[in-house]
């Protein structure tokens with residue numbers, strides 16, 4: 001496994017190995033603190049492309065809360081070991097200056113519209129602007145054929161899809177299923193900050209999502225959502241910031257289940273001091289596959 005800190009060296013290497021053409025590069029951007037979710041992206045990339053590049057960069061511009069940034073877990077040595085074991089080919093670990101040369105914080109001129117203003121965006125002002133800024137920069141450096149993202153960050157997937165479409169970036173977006181702990185908790189780098197009690201409470205987020213999906217055929221969606229919000233509110237460790245169903249891809253509001261309308265049910269909550277997000281896909285037939293998000 002090759003590790004690069006400089007973009008020019010990474011680009012030179014990728015050009016060299018593709019001297020004869022015919023290679024395809026899969027890219028898995030991360031902020032480190034890797035877990036099974038990231039590693040599943042590596043293995044999907046390995047199956048679908050010839051060279052898998054992962055990046056580790058904790059991007060300060062996407063944190064609207066400086067405490068969150070300061071507390072973000074850093075474990076580079078362990079991450080490198082995990083990537084090596086997962087068979088990752090190349091790791092890019094740029095410095096801040098490498099990603100933002102000469103200290104520029106130039107934001108991308110792109111109106112994200114609805115997906116950039118609701119739910120996560122409303123709760124974390126500036127977050128998605130920071131995400132598209134860094135993802136655009138990383139895509140420009142790595143120039144992958146396929147970009148692999150996890151469905152757990154559903155709104156992020158929609159926003160990045162919009163970025164790709166808007167700038168007509170020559171990259172295909174692949175979205176992989178959320179990887180869950182055995183009890184249903186969506187894997188996240190933030191889970192390691194939960195204490196034992198909070199970890200127990202955190203299970204309730206995915207339970208609420210699955211409960212709603214399971215009971216949709218017998219109960220009204222908005223009623224189910226309200227009930228689950230009330231139930232979650234009885235846990236003093238949990239503070240729900242939203243639990244909402246939206247139309248898939250456009251993320252338009254939706255509170256009645258219309259036939260065959262593919263929906264995503266999203267939740268964000270603070271469990272103790274740790275903010276967690278999760279989502280599941282729903283359709284009235286409940287047989288939906290993850291769509292490839294194109295234009296949003």
Ligand code: PAF
Nearest residue numbers: 029030031059131134153
């Ligand atoms: O999902 C993440 O870890 C980050 O938002 C990403 C895509 C690596 C950009 O910093």
